[in-house]
Amino acid sequence: MGRRGTLLSVRDDIKVVDVTIRDGGLCNNFEFSDEFVKELYKTNINSGVDYMEFGYKASRKMFNEAEFGKWKFCKEEDLRAVVGENKTDLKIAVMADVGRCDYKTDFLPKEESVIDMVRVACYIHQIPAAIEMIEYFHSLGYETSCNIMAISQVPNEQILQGLEMLSHCSVDVIYLVDSFGSLYPENAGVFAQQYMEIADKYHKIIGFHAHNNQNLAFANTIETLSYGISYLDASVLGMGRGAGNCSMELLLGFLRNPKYSVYNLLGFIENYMLPLKEQGVSWGYDIPYMLTGQFNRHPRSAIEFTADKKTNYSDFYKSLIEHD
Amino acid sequence: MGRRGTLLSVRDDIKVVDVTIRDGGLCNNFEFSDEFVKELYKTNINSGVDYMEFGYKASRKMFNEAEFGKWKFCKEEDLRAVVGENKTDLKIAVMADVGRCDYKTDFLPKEESVIDMVRVACYIHQIPAAIEMIEYFHSLGYETSCNIMAISQVPNEQILQGLEMLSHCSVDVIYLVDSFGSLYPENAGVFAQQYMEIADKYHKIIGFHAHNNQNLAFANTIETLSYGISYLDASVLGMGRGAGNCSMELLLGFLRNPKYSVYNLLGFIENYMLPLKEQGVSWGYDIPYMLTGQFNRHPRSAIEFTADKKTNYSDFYKSLIEHD
Numbered sequence: 132m133g134r135r136g137t138l139l140s141v142r143d144d145i146k147v148v149d150v151t152i153r154d155g156g157l158c159n160n161f162e163f164s165d166e167f168v169k170e171l172y173k174t175n176i177n178s179g180v181d182y183m184e185f186g187y188k189a190s191r192k193m194f195n196e197a198e199f200g201k202w203k204f205c206k207e208e209d210l211r212a213v214v215g216e217n218k219t220d221l222k223i224a225v226m227a228d229v230g231r232c233d234y235k236t237d238f239l240p241k242e243e244s245v246i247d248m249v250r251v252a253c254y255i256h257q258i259p260a261a262i263e264m265i266e267y268f269h270s271l272g273y274e275t276s277c278n279i280m281a282i283s284q285v286p287n288e289q290i291l292q293g294l295e296m297l298s299h300c301s302v303d304v305i306y307l308v309d310s311f312g313s314l315y316p317e318n319a320g321v322f323a324q325q326y327m328e329i330a331d332k333y334h335k336i337i338g339f340h341a342h343n344n345q346n347l348a349f350a351n352t353i354e355t356l357s358y359g360i361s362y363l364d365a366s367v368l369g370m371g372r373g374a375g376n377c378s379m380e381l382l383l384g385f386l387r388n389p390k391y392s393v394y395n396l397l398g399f400i401e402n403y404m405l406p407l408k409e410q411g412v413s414w415g416y417d418i419p420y421m422l423t424g425q426f427n428r429h430p431r432s433a434i435e436f437t438a439d440k441k442t443n444y445s446d447f448y449k450s451l452i453e454h455d
Numbered sequence: 456m457g458r459r460g461t462l463l464s465v466r467d468d469i470k471v472v473d474v475t476i477r478d479g480g481l482c483n484n485f486e487f488s489d490e491f492v493k494e495l496y497k498t499n500i501n502s503g504v505d506y507m508e509f510g511y512k513a514s515r516k517m518f519n520e521a522e523f524g525k526w527k528f529c530k531e532e533d534l535r536a537v538v539g540e541n542k543t544d545l546k547i548a549v550m551a552d553v554g555r556c557d558y559k560t561d562f563l564p565k566e567e568s569v570i571d572m573v574r575v576a577c578y579i580h581q582i583p584a585a586i587e588m589i590e591y592f593h594s595l596g597y598e599t600s601c602n603i604m605a606i607s608q609v610p611n612e613q614i615l616q617g618l619e620m621l622s623h624c625s626v627d628v629i630y631l632v633d634s635f636g637s638l639y640p641e642n643a644g645v646f647a648q649q650y651m652e653i654a655d656k657y658h659k660i661i662g663f664h665a666h667n668n669q670n671l672a673f674a675n676t677i678e679t680l681s682y683g684i685s686y687l688d689a690s691v692l693g694m695g696r697g698a699g700n701c702s703m704e705l706l707l708g709f710l711r712n713p714k715y716s717v718y719n720l721l722g723f724i725e726n727y728m729l730p731l732k733e734q735g736v737s738w739g740y741d742i743p744y745m746l747t748g749q750f751n752r753h754p755r756s757a758i759e760f761t762a763d764k765k766t767n768y769s770d771f772y773k774s775l776i777e778h779d
Contacts, residue, residue, distance in 0.1 A: 138641055317462055350674030381669055384749040397768040425708040444721040
């Protein structure tokens with residue numbers, strides 16, 4: 132399977148998905164100011180971004196609303212306070228984790244909601260549960276995606292089986308997710324071709340969600356898109372859990388479709404992202420995340436180490452090899 | 456031309472070149488403490504690094520010695536103060552810029568020097584001058600490389616002609632240099648294959664020197680090496696002019712040859728690199744460098760903008776489009 136398009140071509144199938152509030156919310160407990168979210172919404176519209184993910188639809192039985200910012204729950208009234216009826220070309224997405232949301236009670240029928248797409252996140256063993264949720268969301272009228280996490284630790288035959296199962300359900304988009312930031316472009320490209328082969332067979336769409344542990348989030352995104360992956364997750368300044376995601380400013384600067392504008396993003400970075408960094412909200416490439424990426428591990432221990440403002444990297448390295 | 460080796464294989468032809476003092480010296484006027492340089496030398500030995508570039512052999516007629524740290528000049532006695540007779544596997548390199556060094560007077564015969572390799576940096580139109588220098592260094596007994604800069608603004612037929620000319624001289628290693636950090640892995644890979652085709656024909660070696668403007672320094676390095684490029688420039692924490700270089704810690708973590716050790720580098724990062732950052736020495740991925748990379752421009756204006764601690768990125772963007 133070859134590359135689709137060239138470095139100069141416009142691929143109309145490509146959709147850019149802003150995950151700043153959702154994945155970035157993991158860095159600040161979803162406590163963004165209303166102004167921040169409104170300005171990001173306007174910025175995304177002006178920059179040609181296709182989808183904006185506002186956060187999670189987390190279970191309010193499982194998580195105490197008082198302990199998190201509102202974007203962990205994405206209530207309809209909170210979304211509408213930002214987007215009104217959303218009479219724009221920007222579509223609205225939310226994430227629903229398998230096992231951490233009350234999907235039967237917390238979603239309105241599509242015609243009563245400003246949400247366009249529900250993204251279902253699951254581990255490989257949760258694919259049957261994900262399919263049940265996807266069919267439900269589909270019946271409500273939503274676009275759906277399934278984001279299969281942590282695949283760098285899953286045997287390849289299980290991944291292929293999972294993709295086959297999903298391909299027989301109503302899901303629109305299946306995501307290749309590099310949860311641990313452990314993929315190199317060369318093996319991300321191999322995964323991309325495997326996912327695309329199944330997508331082409333069953334008329335599904337493939338997306339990619341990167342993490343920047345090895346400073347490869349953008350590189351892996353443009354490598355996988357070259358093989359036909361078309362839903363591309365990115366966040367402003369790469370804001371996201373741990374090492375963060377693919378940077379929106381890099382991705383928009385790469386894409387040749389004139390509807391995408393880096394320029395329109397720069398004002399938001401100056402006025403809203405830099406203050407966030409100054410307030411101490413922390414994410415991005417750093418040695419501990421690099422090490423968990425190199426070891427193909429969950430970044431949990433690196434996040435703790437970094438939160439404690441530790442810099443004894445040698446000890447952190449030794450703690451990683453002790454676990455083996 | 457296909458890839459050589461796989462993500463798991465050991466390529467004995469690969470040589471890792473530490474450019475921290477030389478390219479990093481452009482960030483702090485070459486004012487590293489003696490202890491810093493000595494510890495980096497020891498760290499490189501322990502980490503399996505193959506070459507350490509100590510700095511420039513700049514003309515003392517053209518540059519006032521009092522205005523720069525000693526590594527802009529790399530006098531033999533300064534090198535020996537660090538490495539003694541250098542009875543180690545780590546080779547010593549210095550850089551000589553075409554038109555900015557007094558090479559006929561400032562180099563000893565190899566048998567009187569601890570320098571192993573002289574790296575000649577030039578622009579495409581200076582290749583005849585570079586060849587003259589290379590032949591001179593070769594006659595003194597040194598290994599040589601030629602680093603052709605700024606090729607992203609040179610017509611391809613000129614690059615190929617330059618490579619042919621160099622292939623007929625005594626140079627050992629020819630470098631593909633992404634001076635502006637404007638290459639994507641996809642076109643860096645095409646360059647790599649062009650350079651390797653000529654290298655294979657004339658028994659030359661190809662190296663790669665990356666800049667991190669678009670956060671692609673490491674990605675481009677591992678992409679080009681996959682096509683057979685074998686001399687790989689990197690610096691600790693990516694320290695280098697503007698957006699910096701390929702990070703040594705990422706590269707050593709990628710290479711599968713057990714002689715390379717990330718662990719041995721971590722102590723140096725903790726104890727010597729973090730203090731440098733704290734002192735305000737500045738380099739690394741940032742919006743202004745990203746923009747000059749996207750525009751395929753010299754980072755000069757971004758370096759000034761960043762040095763002035765400005766963050767009005769929108770204005771900087773507009774200044775870039777004004778020049779067209």
